[in-house]
Structure formats: C-alpha cells, structure tokens
Amino acid sequence: MSIELWLAVAVSAIGTLLMRVVPFLWMQRRLGSDTGINTMPQWLGILGPLMIAAVLGVSIMPVNPSTVSWLATAIGLSITLIIWWRLRSLGWPVAAGVAAFGLVEIVATL
Amino acid sequence: MNQLASHSPWRSALQGVREAIPLLGGYIPVALSFGLVASQAGFSTFEATAISTLIYAGASQFLFVGMIVTGAPLWLVVAMTLLINVRHVVYGPNLAELLPRSRHWPWLMHGLTDQVFALALTRLPQLPEIKRFSWFVGSSLLAWGVWIVGTAVGATAGEAFTARWPLLGEIMPFALPALFLTMVAPRFTNKRWAAAMGCTILAALGLTLSGWSNVAIPLAAACGALCFYTVKFQTRSQPS
Numbered sequence: 367m368s369i370e371l372w373l374a375v376a377v378s379a380i381g382t383l384l385m386r387v388v389p390f391l392w393m394q395r396r397l398g399s400d401t402g403i404n405t406m407p408q409w410l411g412i413l414g415p416l417m418i419a420a421v422l423g424v425s426i427m428p429v430n431p432s433t434v435s436w437l438a439t440a441i442g443l444s445i446t447l448i449i450w451w452r453l454r455s456l457g458w459p460v461a462a463g464v465a466a467f468g469l470v471e472i473v474a475t476l
Numbered sequence: 477m478n479q480l481a482s483h484s485p486w487r488s489a490l491q492g493v494r495e496a497i498p499l500l501g502g503y504i505p506v507a508l509s510f511g512l513v514a515s516q517a518g519f520s521t522f523e524a525t526a527i528s529t530l531i532y533a534g535a536s537q538f539l540f541v542g543m544i545v546t547g548a549p550l551w552l553v554v555a556m557t558l559l560i561n562v563r564h565v566v567y568g569p570n571l572a573e574l575l576p577r578s579r580h581w582p583w584l585m586h587g588l589t590d591q592v593f594a595l596a597l598t599r600l601p602q603l604p605e606i607k608r609f610s611w612f613v614g615s616s617l618l619a620w621g622v623w624i625v626g627t628a629v630g631a632t633a634g635e636a637f638t639a640r641w642p643l644l645g646e647i648m649p650f651a652l653p654a655l656f657l658t659m660v661a662p663r664f665t666n667k668r669w670a671a672a673m674g675c676t677i678l679a680a681l682g683l684t685l686s687g688w689s690n691v692a693i694p695l696a697a698a699c700g701a702l703c704f705y706t707v708k709f710q711t712r713s714q715p716s
Contacts, residue, residue, distance in 0.1 A: 367523050374550045378540060378557040379530035385561055387585040390568025394581075397573055412672075412704055413697060414570035415663055417563070418594040419673045420696040422656035423680025424689055425502065429646045439650070446654040450661055460498045463654035468647040475643070 434474040442467030488607040492614025495599060499591045499615075500622050501651025506534055507623050508637060508645070511630020513538065517545045521631040528627035532586060532620060535690055536560040563694045567593040574600040576609055587616025590693065591652065598659045667709045676700030 367375075426443075428435035446463030453459065507528065514524035519541065531537055536557040543553045567588050574596070578584075588596075595615060600608050629637070638645055660677075663669040680696035683689065 374554050377554050381558045382533055382561045383586050385564045386588045387582050389565050390572055393569035393572035410569055413566055414597050416676050416697040416700040419660050419676040420680040420693040421590045423677040424684050424692050425652040426681050427684045446657050450658045459658050460654045464651050467650040
C-alpha cells in the first residue's frame with residue numbers, strides 16, 4: 367500500500383474510533399456532573415433496543431438466499447424462540463437455533 | 477463489601493468471553509470473507525489484517541477495499557467509510573450509564589461494534605456494577621481478536637477453507653440472528669414495543685433485500701422510533 371492509502375486507513379480508523387468514544391465520554395460526563403443531566407434522555411433509551419432490532423433484521427438475510435435457506439431461517443428462528451421461551455437464557459436457544467438451521471441445510475443437500 | 481472482596485476481574489472477563497462466543501458464529505465467516513476479498517483485491521495479508529485491526533467495522537471495510545479497487549478518490553473512500561460508521565454515535569451514550577468511569581475507555585471503545593453493543597446493552601443491566609468493566613473487556617477483546625485472526629486466515633487460506641467446507645460458511649452466520657432474537661424477544665411482551673420492534677425488523681430486512689444494507693440499521697431504527705411515538709394503544713377502561 368502507498369503512503370496515501372495508509373493515511374486513508376489511519377483517518378478512517380481514527381474517525382470511527384472517535385465516533386465510538388466521544389459520545390460515550392460526553393454522556394458519562396453529563397450524567398456525573400451537577401449541571402448536567404441525571405438520567406439518559408428518553409429517546410436515547412428507545413433508540414438503543416431499536417438498533418438491536420435493526421441489526422436482527424439485517425442479519426436475518428441468509429448468506430445465499432434460496433427457498434431452502436429461507437425455510438431453514440424460519441425454522442431456526444422458531445426453534446430459537448421456543449427454547450428461549452422455556453429457558454429465558456442466551457446460550458442454549460442460540461445453539462438449538464443454529465443446529466436446526468444447519469440440519470435443514472444439510473438435509474436439503476442430501 | 478463482601479461482593480467487593482469476592483470480586484475477581486479475571487472471572488468477570490472470562491464470563492464476558494464466554495457470553496460473547498455466540499457472536500463468533502457471525503464474526504468468523506465474515507472475517508474470513510473479508511480476508512479473502514482483500515487478498516483478491518491485491519492487498520497483502522499484513523495490509524488486510526492491519527485494516528481489520530485499525531478500522532474494525534465489517535461493512536465499511538468491505539466498502540473501503542471495494543472502492544480502492546475501483547479507483548475511487550481517497551477522500552471519497554474515507555468519507556463513505558465514516559458515513560457508514562456514523563451509526564456508532566448512538567451506541568456509546570446508551571452504555572454510558574451502565575459502565576463505570578475509567579481512563580481506559582478511549583481505547584476500549586474501539587471494540588464497540590454493532591454486535592458487542594447489542595450484547596452489552598442486554599447483559600450489562602443484569603450484571604452487578606463491579607463486574608461490568610471486566611465483562612466488557614473480555615467480550616470486546618475476544619470479538620476483536622477473532623476478527624483480526626479471521627481476516628489473517630481468510631487472506632492466507634480463505635479460498636481453500638471455503639472450498640473444503642462450503643456449508644459451514646452458510647450455517648455459522650445464523651448464530652447472529654438467533655442471538656439477536658433472544659435479545660429483542662423480552663420486549664415483545666409490551667404492545668407498543670412489539671409494534672416498534674416489528675416495524676424496525678421488517679424495515680431492516682426490506683432495506684437489506686433491496687440492496688440498502690449499508691444504511692439499513694439507522695434507517696430501520698428511525699422507522700421503529702417513528703412507530704413508537706406515533707402508534708398508541710388504547711388501554712381498556714375498567715368497568716366501574
């Protein structure tokens with residue numbers, strides 16, 4: 367890579383880091399100060415969970431979209447939800463969902 | 477006092493590592509793909525790994541490499557990379573209340589990706605305050621490390637790897653939607669939240685299907701917020 371390209375990587379990296387750090391530190395200072403705010407603004411508390419829902423929506427799309435992969439996705443998500451409903455934990459529902467998804471994909475290739 | 481005495485930062489960090497393991501199902505295939513794409517675009521293994529180490533933001537790294545290959549001007553490459561990552565601006569403030577103050581945040585926040593944010597926002601409120609810092613260090617460092625190693629492996633042996641186990645690259649990424657589903661599911665007990673969440677998920681999926689995956693997260697979240705503030709459910713009045 368040329369010097370210019372390394373510089374582009376550095377600027378992109380520093381810019382991305384600043385977007386992660388500065389708002390975090392700014393909010394921590396505001397929350398802790400006498401003149402600032404005592405609790406987080408309501409809109410921010412709403413936007414957080416919605417961002418997670420958006421990441422879910424983006425990640426639902428299969429790597430290679432096809433009838434089989436969409437069917438595997440529907441079955442995998444259903445199994446994940448059923449196991450979550452019973453256990454209310456993070457690990458086992460994910461493992462069961464991936465196993466169900468993989469099983470459908472493997473059976474379809476036989 | 478007892479909690480303080482019995483607290484082990486290593487144990488909390490290991491808990492973070494353990495709880496971040498489901499994220500790797502999504503990280504490994506994408507990191508391998510990035511390494512492969514970067515090496516095919518003419519970047520060396522060292523350069524591809526350096527991009528993953530320094531920028532550490534999946535979608536924007538693919539865009540960065542793709543635009544460089546097409547010969548786009550560098551200022552535009554940097555501008556587009558930063559534009560895609562601008563969604564990270566709302567992640568930090570959401571975690572500010574949950575994490576203790578530390579002089580290490582300026583470099584630790586480098587690990588705040590979409591997935592780490594989602595996991596942290598769900599798990600941190602459930603953990604005692606004393607464990608949170610170490611938990612975040614453990615989970616974010618594991619994700620970052622795997623991303624870097626995955627890129628290096630992808631750049632050196634990605635082609636052979638995907639040819640040998642083609643199905644693995646399709647199955648492992650399913651860990652991400654499964655994990656995020658378990659994170660958003662508790663919100664579906666409330667009608668207003670269920671409507672906003674449902675609207676967000678459908679909007680994000682629709683935007684991704686239409687090829688707008690780079691802006692799907694902030695746009696879909698904005699749709700969900702609009703839905704949250706505009707759709708009101710009437711509560712049934714109790715008979716007197």
